[in-house]
Amino acid sequence: QKEVEQNSGPLSVPEGAIASLNCTYSDRGSQSFFWYRQYSGKSPELIMFIYSNGDKEDGRFTAQLNKASQYVSLLIRDSQPSDSATYLCAPMNTGFQKLVFGTGTRLLVSP
Amino acid sequence: EAQVTQNPRYLITVTGKKLTVTCSQNMNHEYMSWYRQDPGLGLRQIYYSMNVEVTDKGDVPEGYKVSRKEKRNFPLILESPSPNQTSLYFCAYMGGGLLFGEEVNEQFFGPGTRLTVL
Numbered sequence: 001q002k003e004v005e006q007n008s009g010p011l012s013v014p015e016g017a018i019a020s021l022n023c024t025y026s027d028r029g030s031q032s033f034f035w036y037r038q039y040s041g042k043s044p045e046l047i048m049f050i051y052s053n054g055d056k057e058d059g060r061f062t063a064q065l066n067k068a069s070q071y072v073s074l075l076i077r078d079s080q081p082s083d084s085a086t087y088l089c090a091p092m093n094t095g096f097q098k099l100v101f102g103t104g105t106r107l108l109v110s111p
Numbered sequence: 112e113a114q115v116t117q118n119p120r121y122l123i124t125v126t127g128k129k130l131t132v133t134c135s136q137n138m139n140h141e142y143m144s145w146y147r148q149d150p151g152l153g154l155r156q157i158y159y160s161m162n163v164e165v166t167d168k169g170d171v172p173e174g175y176k177v178s179r180k181e182k183r184n185f186p187l188i189l190e191s192p193s194p195n196q197t198s199l200y201f202c203a204y205m206g207g208g209l210l211f212g213e214e215v216n217e218q219f220f221g222p223g224t225r226l227t228v229l
Contacts, residue, residue, distance in 0.1 A: 034218070043201055043220035044154070088154065097161065098169060099144070103153035 003027060006089055006102035014110055019076040021105050023089030026070065030091035033065060033072045034099065038086045048074060079109045113138050115221035117202050123227045124192060132187045132224050134202030138217070142205040143185040144169070145177065147198040148223075154201070160185055192228040200224045 005024045013019045021035075032051045036044035050056045050063040050072065062075040072091070076083055086104040093100060118133045136143065144159040146169075156169030160179040174196055176188040189196060202221040 043223050045220070046218040090154075097159060097167065098156055100156070100170070101146075101154040103151065 002102075003100045004089055004091060004102035006087075006105045008103060009106040010108045011105055012108045012110065013079050015079060015081060017079050017109075019079045019083065019107055019109070021074040021076070021087050021089075021107065023072045023074075023102055024070055025072070025089075025091045025100075027091060027093055027100070028067075028070065030067075030093060032092040033063070034090045034092070035061075035063060035072075035074045036088040036090065037083075038088060038104065040085075044088055076107075079107075081109045081111050083107060084109045113217065113219050115202055115204060115219050117200075117221040117224050119224060120222060121225050123229065125229050126193055127191050130189050130192060130226075132189075132200060132202075132226070134185045134187065134221060135183050136185075136204045136219070137183065138204060138219070139182060140204040140217070141182065143179070144203050144205070145175070145185070145187050146201045146203065147171065147196075148201065149198050157187070157200075192226075194228050196226065197228050198226060200226060 003026050035048040037047050038044040048061050048063045050065045053065050056063045060077045064073045086106045088104045089102040090099045114137045116135050141162045145157040146154045148154045155171045157175050158169055158177040160166045163179050163182050166177050166179050201223050205218045
């Protein structure tokens, strides 16, 4: 089993819709969870982090964490074509030292 | 403005010729890290550093060395590069964060170094 699993996609949604990106992880001791957006040929950029169970909202983005189920998700409301990118999930390990990345979900938002 | 600079951005070299990829941050953060990104494998951590003179292995450290003599610089050294080290490399810093007892509020990746080893 991979440490971090994401559906590779592509996930296709129409402009204005909600995009839902999912991530499961195996390290039960993970405490912090990060979501990154990476455009093709560019470096990853941090868009959200969450460390408490429940929801965290920031603009059009909502991160959801369920530690009991070892599941973290990212919702993008009112999706825009500019949101088309690969989204990477990365839990930080128990010792708060290492980030372990999923392979990412490619999101395509069509006008 | 937060910045991570990497040099070189592109490099083609031959097997066995030692090389160094430099990384420098301008935000005075303790935590720095190197990653490589390969198709189908995603981002994998090579080494990280919690502070000056404190470094530790990530998931794929074989064939790499690092040093952290000062806070702002974290070079990646390939003593004897091999073709399986052909990859896209990213340096990053992390500021704040639960790992230091505070919320992570800043994380920044460099622009990447595309390395080809022939």
